[in-house]
Amino acid sequence: MTMRIKKTEEMNFYEILNVPPSASQQSIEQAYTVGKNAFEEDSLAHYGLVNQEERERTLRRIEEAFKTLSTPRKRRRYDVKILRIKSEADEDAYFRTTTEKLVIEDTDTGSRAAFWSRLKRLFKS
Amino acid sequence: MLIDADLGGPNLHTFLGMRESDVDLGHFFTNQVTDLRDVAVPTPFSGLTLVRGTENVLFTANLNYYKKLKLIRHIKAFESKRVIIDIGTGAAYNCIDFFLLSNPGVLVINPEPTSIENAYYFLKSCIIRLLKMYINHFQLQNLVKVVSEQIQDTSRSIYSFLSEVISRDRHHADLLFRGLKRFRPCLIVNKARTTKDMLLGPSMVNVVQKYLVIDLEFLGSIPTDENVSVSLQDMTPYVRQNPDSEVTRAIASIAGKLEIRRTPAAEIR
Incomplete structure (x- = not known):
């Protein structure tokens, strides 16, 4: 497990609504209502913790997330997009400290060789 | 068991309709009673005991580190599975x-x-x-x-x-x-x-x-x-x-x- 601390502006639409990517339309609507209530100007829930600018930014992100995730066509397109971003982000995972580790072919060759050697051993026995 | 750890203003006993008591947390902190269980008094409610806060709030509100650790150690050693600690603001x-x-x-x-x-x-x-x-x-x-x-x-x-x-x-x-x-x-x-x-x-x-x-x-x-x-x-x-x-x-x-x-x-x- 890698550490995951994100600012609200770095969260994807599912994270900003605090629902899993498999969430139903009903869950998304419920999450949107809760999120909107939390960050509306007259809500007390953010009092003393979130400044005006952050509150407005988060509310805009919640609205944006709901607009996309509540429309099936837009949601499908978004899902494809975040899956791509996620795989790119994984490439940059912080534990990868040297470029040598990115030489995947060598590893593959090694594992392929090990596989054939195991297979040969199996047939011999 | 209830523990009134609102050290600056203990009043849990009032909610339970209890007035005087012979022992409270003050006795425990000043080593007059060595075991916290001996400070727990029965309440009018079956199965419920209370560790009362002390009236000497000036002393307990500014509790030193070692006395706090002593209380924590005793609470952790309780066999009772349900301990409710009321803390102050x-x-x-x-x-x-x-x-x-x-x-x-x-x-x-x-x-x-x-x-x-x-x-x-x-x-x-x-x-x-x-x-x-x-x-x-x-x-x-x-x-x-x-x-x-x-x-x-x-x-x-x-x-x-x-x-x-x-x-x-x-x-x-x-x-x-x-x-x-x-x-x-x-x-x-x-x-x-x-x-x-x-x-x-x-x-x-x-x-x-x-x-x-x-x-x-x-x-x-x-x-x-x-x-x-x-x-x-x-x-x-x-x-x-x-x-x-x-x-x-x-x-x-x-x-x-x-x-x-x-x-x-x-x-x-």
Whole structure:
């Protein structure tokens, strides 16, 4: 497990609504209502913790997330997009400290060789 | 068992209709009684005992570190599975440590800006205290300075603090973050009057998840009821006088949720 601390502006639409990517339309609507209530100007829930600018930014992100995730066509397109971003982000995972580790072919060759050697051993026995 | 650890203003006994008592926490702190169990007195309610706070509040409100550790050690040694510790308001180390000791710690707020603001101050203080404990436990000397700075600079967000910890020591920051994720306090909104008040709990959970990096669990809202004041004047528990009221049902529902909730307690050192 890698550490995951994100600012609200770095969260994807599912994270900003605090629902899993498999969430139903009903869950998304419920999450949107809760999120909107939390960050509306007259809500007390953010009092003393979130400044005006952050509150407005988060509310805009919640609205944006709901607009996309509540429309099936837009949601499908978004899902494809975040899956791509996620795989790119994984490439940059912080534990990868040297470029040598990115030489995947060598590893593959090694594992392929090990596989054939195991297979040969199996047939011999 | 109930423990009145509101050291600056103990009054739990009044809620239970109890007046005088021969022993209280003061006897324990001054070593007149060596075992905390010997300070627990029976209450008018079957199966419930009470460790009363002391009337000598000037002494206990400024409890020293070693006496606090002594109390914590005795509480942890209790065989009783259900110990409820009533702590006072404010973010003094005593309050924070008793809160972190509890599994779970339950915050009770009113739907008012002052109460909400205090709750956030308190949660932020708990987070810093918890991180400091882990840092001391794992002897991460390079992070001690970062925590000290955070304690002095209250304007910094928990996010910026954690980001700095990550930039200094990623491996151990991961460890701290996992420890922090084990801290899952609960929330109750008391004296709720309007629909908006009822929505406050889930909304605060949402805000905390985004801005304090921890998970807050909402247990429920308790509606306001003038009869609470009547019960207090009669020195009789409200739920006894009003067994079928909305407030009693809300309390029963919250108690049910607490009963099934099990998470690892934060370690106090």
